[in-house]
Amino acid sequence: MASLSRIQGQQTLYAWLMLTPLVVLISLFALIPTVQTVWASLLSKGSSRRAPQFVGLENYQDLLADPVFWQVLSNNFWYAVTTIPISMALALLMALWANQSMRLRAVVRSAYFTPTMLPMIAAANLWLFFYTPGLGVLDRMTALFGMESTNWLGQPETALWAVVVVTIWKEAGFFMIFYLAALQAIAPELKDAARLEGASRWQYGRRVLWPLLMPTTLFILINALINSVKLIDHLFILTKGGPNNASKLVLYWIWEMAFAYMDKPSAAVMTVLLVVLLAIVAVLQFRFIERRAHYQ
Incomplete structure (x- = not known):
């Protein structure tokens, strides 16, 4: 014993x-x-002459009363609900095509994955050339149809969506790799068996292929959600959160408050709220989506 x-x-x-x-x-x-x-987040903003004081939830109340907070939150919401589904859908379509037996398949895969290999700053500078008013590629193309020059990054109506396009272009190829790996792991006998049972291509995709891809989709969804709140590199190059906070996102605002305005308590409050929000979303994802992520 x-x-x-x-x-x-x-x-x-x-x-x-x-x-x-x-x-x-x-x-x-x-x-x-x-x-x-x-x-x-519970302390006041200190100075060289005055030490930070405990103020409790006062910083949270001030932040919630700030209209910029709600604008940044709205920007990030629309940024996320736009980039996440579109980039995932494009990634799945590209993976389905790149998984086909065709000539130059390696070239197609490399072309899709090339934007992912570019550093964030390099990608932003590349798109800055596309968006430059009068000289950029987009304005040169629209000029062929008699359209006037557009300041894509300098207008509140288009600045955020210009950043959205860059993100989708950058992330779709990255997500494609995971879908492509998942497609290659599916036994080809399943497709043959579905054909013998008389299933159409749509029925095979809906009843067999999509359920088998659900674990990969959940993994990509979580990564896409994290990426949607951590974008900061592109904003430094493209818009710097402007004009008039039209393209400012949460992480960029946290950096701005902490290092540009030296308001660390407000940055800490925003960080705490962001972590709580991500925790709630993660619980909801695993509570309702994870149950359907495995094919049985």
Whole structure:
């Protein structure tokens, strides 16, 4: 009996030793910064002469009363609901085509994946050339039809959608790789069996192919959601959040408050609200979507 207890104690100690590096890393880079951010959101903005004071939820009330907050939140909402479904749909279509037996298939796959390999800053500069009024490719093309020059990045009506186009172009090829890998993992015998049963191409896609792709779709959806709230590189090059906050997104605003305006309490408040919002969305995703993500 004593020997069994000693073995169990050694196994427990061994398990904790194996977990220690992970616990240390999570504590240093996740738990401790989270606690510090929450605490900073409850303090006032300090100065060289005055130390920050505890103000409780006053910073949260001020932020919720700021109209810029709601505008940025609205911008990010429309940015997400536009980029996520379109980029995922394009990724699936490109994967279906790139998975076909055809000549130059490797070239087609490389062409789809090329935007993903470009650095974010390089991609933004490339599209800046497209959007430049009067000299850009888009204005040169529209001029052929007699249309006037358009300042795509300098108008509140078009600035956000111009950034949306860049994001879709950049992310669709990245998501295509996951769909392509999932398609190649599906046994071809399933398609042959569906044909023998008289299933049409649409029925095969809806009843067999799409359910088998659901785990990959859930994975891509989570990544797309994370990407929709962490965009900052493109905005630095293309719009800087303008004009008049028309293209300003959440992460760029957090950076702006923390490092441009040196208002760290407001940045901490926005960070806390963003984390809470992402946590709620993640729970909803795994609660309602994960159940349907596995084909049975």
